[in-house]
Amino acid sequence: MNTGLLVLAVLVIAIAGFILGRRHSLVTANGDIRNLHSLPGYHGQSVFIFAAAPALLLVCVWLLAQPLVIESRVSSMIEPSDIPSGSTLGLVMADVRRISDGLDVAVAQGALTEAQIDNMRADLTDVRSRLADVGIAVGSNVSQNVFLAAKEFRALNGIGRIAMAIAGLALALAGAAFAYSRITPRYRARNVSEGAIKALMILSSTVAILTTLGIVLSLVFETVHFFRLYPAQNFFFNFTWNPQFRGGSDLGIIPLLWGTLYVSFTALAVAVPIGLLSAIYLAEYASSTVRSVAKPTIELLAGIPTIVYGLFALITVGPMLRDYFAQPLGLGSSSSSVMTAGLVMGIMVIPFISSLSDDVINAVPQAMRDGSLGLGATRSETVKKVILPAALPGIVGAILLAASRAIGETMIVVMGAGAAAKLSVNPFEAMTTITVKIVSQLTGDTEFASPETLVAFALGLSLFVVTLGLNVVALYVVRKYREQYE
Amino acid sequence: MTEISASAPVGTDNDATRPKRRDIGIKRRYAAENRFRALGIGAVSIAVLALVFLLISILSNGLSAFRQTFVAFDVTLDAAVLDKAGNRDPAEMAKVTTIGYGNLLKKALAADLEARGVSTEGISSKEIAGLLSKEAPAQLRNRVLADPGLVGQTISFKTYATGRIDGYYKGRVTMESAALDSNVSPEQLTLADRMRGAGMLTVGFNTGFLFGPDASELRPEAAGLGIAILGSAYMMILVLVMSLPLGIAASIYLEEFAPQNRFTDLIEVNINNLAAVPSIVFGLLGLAIFINFAGLPQSAPVVGALVLTLMTLPTIIIATRAALKAVPPSIREAALGIGASKMQAIFHHVLPLAMPGILTGTIIGLAQALGETAPLLLIGMVAFVRDFPAAPPEGFFDPAAALPVQVYNWTQRADPAFVERASGAIIVLLVFLFLMNLIAIVLRRQFERRW
Numbered sequence: 001m002n003t004g005l006l007v008l009a010v011l012v013i014a015i016a017g018f019i020l021g022r023r024h025s026l027v028t029a030n031g032d033i034r035n036l037h038s039l040p041g042y043h044g045q046s047v048f049i050f051a052a053a054p055a056l057l058l059v060c061v062w063l064l065a066q067p068l069v070i071e072s073r074v075s076s077m078i079e080p081s082d083i084p085s086g087s088t089l090g091l092v093m094a095d096v097r098r099i100s101d102g103l104d105v106a107v108a109q110g111a112l113t114e115a116q117i118d119n120m121r122a123d124l125t126d127v128r129s130r131l132a133d134v135g136i137a138v139g140s141n142v143s144q145n146v147f148l149a150a151k152e153f154r155a156l157n158g159i160g161r162i163a164m165a166i167a168g169l170a171l172a173l174a175g176a177a178f179a180y181s182r183i184t185p186r187y188r189a190r191n192v193s194e195g196a197i198k199a200l201m202i203l204s205s206t207v208a209i210l211t212t213l214g215i216v217l218s219l220v221f222e223t224v225h226f227f228r229l230y231p232a233q234n235f236f237f238n239f240t241w242n243p244q245f246r247g248g249s250d251l252g253i254i255p256l257l258w259g260t261l262y263v264s265f266t267a268l269a270v271a272v273p274i275g276l277l278s279a280i281y282l283a284e285y286a287s288s289t290v291r292s293v294a295k296p297t298i299e300l301l302a303g304i305p306t307i308v309y310g311l312f313a314l315i316t317v318g319p320m321l322r323d324y325f326a327q328p329l330g331l332g333s334s335s336s337s338v339m340t341a342g343l344v345m346g347i348m349v350i351p352f353i354s355s356l357s358d359d360v361i362n363a364v365p366q367a368m369r370d371g372s373l374g375l376g377a378t379r380s381e382t383v384k385k386v387i388l389p390a391a392l393p394g395i396v397g398a399i400l401l402a403a404s405r406a407i408g409e410t411m412i413v414v415m416g417a418g419a420a421a422k423l424s425v426n427p428f429e430a431m432t433t434i435t436v437k438i439v440s441q442l443t444g445d446t447e448f449a450s451p452e453t454l455v456a457f458a459l460g461l462s463l464f465v466v467t468l469g470l471n472v473v474a475l476y477v478v479r480k481y482r483e484q485y486e
Numbered sequence: 487m488t489e490i491s492a493s494a495p496v497g498t499d500n501d502a503t504r505p506k507r508r509d510i511g512i513k514r515r516y517a518a519e520n521r522f523r524a525l526g527i528g529a530v531s532i533a534v535l536a537l538v539f540l541l542i543s544i545l546s547n548g549l550s551a552f553r554q555t556f557v558a559f560d561v562t563l564d565a566a567v568l569d570k571a572g573n574r575d576p577a578e579m580a581k582v583t584t585i586g587y588g589n590l591l592k593k594a595l596a597a598d599l600e601a602r603g604v605s606t607e608g609i610s611s612k613e614i615a616g617l618l619s620k621e622a623p624a625q626l627r628n629r630v631l632a633d634p635g636l637v638g639q640t641i642s643f644k645t646y647a648t649g650r651i652d653g654y655y656k657g658r659v660t661m662e663s664a665a666l667d668s669n670v671s672p673e674q675l676t677l678a679d680r681m682r683g684a685g686m687l688t689v690g691f692n693t694g695f696l697f698g699p700d701a702s703e704l705r706p707e708a709a710g711l712g713i714a715i716l717g718s719a720y721m722m723i724l725v726l727v728m729s730l731p732l733g734i735a736a737s738i739y740l741e742e743f744a745p746q747n748r749f750t751d752l753i754e755v756n757i758n759n760l761a762a763v764p765s766i767v768f769g770l771l772g773l774a775i776f777i778n779f780a781g782l783p784q785s786a787p788v789v790g791a792l793v794l795t796l797m798t799l800p801t802i803i804i805a806t807r808a809a810l811k812a813v814p815p816s817i818r819e820a821a822l823g824i825g826a827s828k829m830q831a832i833f834h835h836v837l838p839l840a841m842p843g844i845l846t847g848t849i850i851g852l853a854q855a856l857g858e859t860a861p862l863l864l865i866g867m868v869a870f871v872r873d874f875p876a877a878p879p880e881g882f883f884d885p886a887a888a889l890p891v892q893v894y895n896w897t898q899r900a901d902p903a904f905v906e907r908a909s910g911a912i913i914v915l916l917v918f919l920f921l922m923n924l925i926a927i928v929l930r931r932q933f934e935r936r937w
Contacts (some may be wrong), residue, residue: 004879188517194829198743204735208756208803211796215767218774258919274529278741281526298533303923305857308912309545314897315905316543347536354533378515380522401762408764415897417790435766442773442864460770471762481863 006059006165010172014052017176020182021047029185038190043183050179053196055367056087062164070156077149078429092146097143099150100157102131116392117151151449154444219464222457228251229451235458241421241439243452251455253462255421259338259431263417264406266427267349272399274346275353280383282354295358302351308412314345334418339418339427345406352402360478361387400474404467407426410435434459524661538920544912551910554692554707557618557681559598561591565638567627574634583653586629587623591615594643603675604684609673609917617674617681619646621708622702646707647687647901650676655689658902687915695910699872700887700895702802706903709896710787711873717886718856720875724791724882725798725855732795733802734837740803741810742832761800768797769861777865785885787875793861805847809840842933849926853919859890867891889915
């Protein structure tokens with residue numbers, strides 16, 4: 001019985017429990033709803049919850065625990081002599097799983113029967129070619145011990161599945177019966193079902209914590225794994241980035257960090273003046289009609305997916321910069337460059353700066369403006385001498401948030417900045433960033449356990465720490481500022 | 487006191503020069519005022535112009551992807567070639583490979599050109615067949631195998647012209663560039679012009695681009711978005727199904743029930759920080775946890791949907807909380823006053839009133855998820871997928887592409903025809919995003935209440 005069907009069966013039992021419980025509550029109240037503490041629907045819900053929740057929880061735990069238990073039992077069957085030189089227990093176990101899956105497929109296709117599998121011996125029949133017939137590829141020739149382990153694995157899995165189905169269904173029925181038997185007119189069914197719903201809501205709200213935990217744990221775990229294969233001081237202080245897929249790579253983060261900061265700085269150099277000036281214009285000068293058109297238009301820039309900007313950089317901005325600036329000035333002949341990526345990313349970042357600055361400028365109390373204008377200052381003097389100083393912390397916060405956005409941006413740099421890790425100051429040269437290398441190290445065909453692949457997680461962790469730091473500082477600055485005027 | 491009395495005579499001394507100096511000052515200050523204002527206008531116009539330029543660039547590059555050059559001609563399906571056994575059994579006919587069909591097409595095209603009186607002087611028969619897409623034999627083979635009764639008949643067959651011929655009618659390929667190109671010759675282009683005159687070559691709307699599967703590097707003319715659109719649709723369905731209940735439940739708890747304590751603070755800080763984590767980090771999370779640890783299949787919509795759900799959840803929670811907050815407390819108090827429990831007050835009264843706001847936020851979150859590329863690259867959605875995923879629920883686990891990833895994929899290919907395809911795919915993506923935002927705006931206009 002597969003898991004989907006089991007879950008469905010549990011739900012069917014729970015729904016039946018709901019209907020029966022609802023009816024039963026009315027019966028216990030002699031058909032008069034006024035005798036009940038809770039409405040009949042709540043009695044039904046309480047039965048539903050007792051039937052479904054424990055059973056589904058059991059299935060979840062079982063699904064997580066079963067592979068662990070079976071792996072440990074089966075892997076103890078494999079002798080050290082069964083592991084070919086250069087291979088590991090993990091690879092052999094992968095073969096065991098694949099053979100076991102292959103036998104399932106063979107039975108499903110009718111190529112083998114259960115009795116045949118029981119009698120099959122790896123030293124007498126060629127298991128590998130028989131499995132290849134049904135479309136399952138096994139890495140190496142199958143030894144008898146491995147084949148026995150695979151058969152054991154398959155048998156245990158079969159037993160586990162059946163046991164899980166029986167246990168799940170029994171628990172669902174028991175839960176339903178228990179809740180059903182508790183139904184009396186005075187039973188506080190509403191409190192029970194509301195408690196369960198509240199528990200569910202608390203559980204949902206912890207998803208955010210779990211996600212953060214998942215990110216941190218997976219990044220830290222793989223990074224530690226990486227540092228065991230590649231020394232940490234080389235990663236942080238090596239000035240070359242040169243991955244070799246045959247080993248002996250140089251994986252220094254410094255050129256990537258330089259590229260990232262250079263591109264982000266270019267982006268901010270474009271976005272900060274434009275974003276800030278347009279925020280000031282829209283907040284202080286523009287008529288309400290201009291504002292109502294221009295503000296959403298600029299914010300539209302934030303709603304465009306970054307892949308669109310990436311394509312824009314690749315097919316329009318890159319070639320244009322190359323033909324009109326880089327080549328005539330003799331600065332380079334590459335269409336992907338720091339300038340291309342920085343310019344396009346700057347356009348993308350404008351709305352982050354302009355909307356946030358707009359908010360903080362509007363939050364400056366009107367009295368300060370009126371005071372300044374009343375003393376005879378012009379509008380621009382008021383902006384420069386009164387509003388900007390008052391709004392400065394918020395604007396700094398906005399710039400920090402934009403910087404964190406620029407540093408973590410991927411598609412624009414993947415398509416616009418290039419792939420060569422270089423330490424150069426020429427903005428028309430192709431350089432690369434942390435995010436580009438995360439993508440390129442993980443989309444190739446490499447073994448997952450090699451340092452060249454795992455370095456992506458170390459890069460990801462560095463990225464996560466930097467952006468998180470920027471965000472925390474930015475939020476702190478913005479919050480502190482808000483307190484001043486509220 | 488002394489200061490004032492001391493400075494007063496100085497002021498009277500300069501009385502004559504003062505008005506003049508003030509005038510200069512005001513002029514200068516007004517000039518500065520105007521400059522500042524002009525800078526502001528300039529900044530706003532640069533931002534708006536950048537948006538317009540971006541859209542024009544994408545549209546001008548991509549609109550041609552929706553039109554395609556087709557070649558139509560009569561093909562006699564020779565039974566002696568296609569069905570040697572003569573029993574019209576598809577299993578046996580499948581032994582004839584696309585090479586066999588290719589030869590058949592080559593002969594049929596030459597014969598049809600002659601029959602229509604299109605001169606083929608100076609062009610080798612190989613070059614004539616080179617006008618047809620490499621996809622054509624497979625198309626004909628699939629059509630014949632689907633309907634073996636066609637064998638022996640003469641059918642009219644319409645297929646793609648190659649990417650270069652297509653590019654010729656879209657201005658990408660010229661006579662000069664063809665002379666330098668090993669894939670196409672100027673003679674082929676003049677033949678194409680003659681065929682167009684004879685009505686064999688037509689340029690029309692390309693349904694294959696919207697509904698067909700992707701094609702390999704050598705046949706850009708046959709590449710379509712079908713699998714990518716379907717994959718994105720699967721992901722959006724799953725994201726909606728997972729994120730809406732989770733988001734609503736979490737928001738109700740945080741907004742209506744949560745006590746002010748460290749646990750709640752921790753959740754809030756986490757939600758705010760997750761909203762700002764770079765998307766690629768979510769891709770790393772998906773790779774490490776969903777694929778390597780949980781063993782879910784690569785390139786599957788379900789993994790993409792899980793990652794995108796975690797990404798959009800903060801957006802949805804923030805929007806939902808704002809919508810719940812906007813419902814005035816009097817509604818809750820009235821419900822509680824007539825004896826509803828807190829849960830009843832929220833589910834029967836507050837939630838329905840907040841629903842339009844929640845849905846608007848959810849749609850905007852989904853639109854964000856639809857355009858997200860980077861995390862999907864890491865979980866293997868870049869793989870070349872040629873087979874349509876099955877119907878749900880099995881299809882959620884089949885390999886599929888996604889719209890934005892397909893764009894990235896196409897930009898990585900050498901043939902310039904794929905640039906046009908990528909821009910066309912972007913247009914499709916933007917149309918979907920536009921529609922989703924339109925729905926959100928209409929929802930907001932229609933149901934928003936001000937209290």
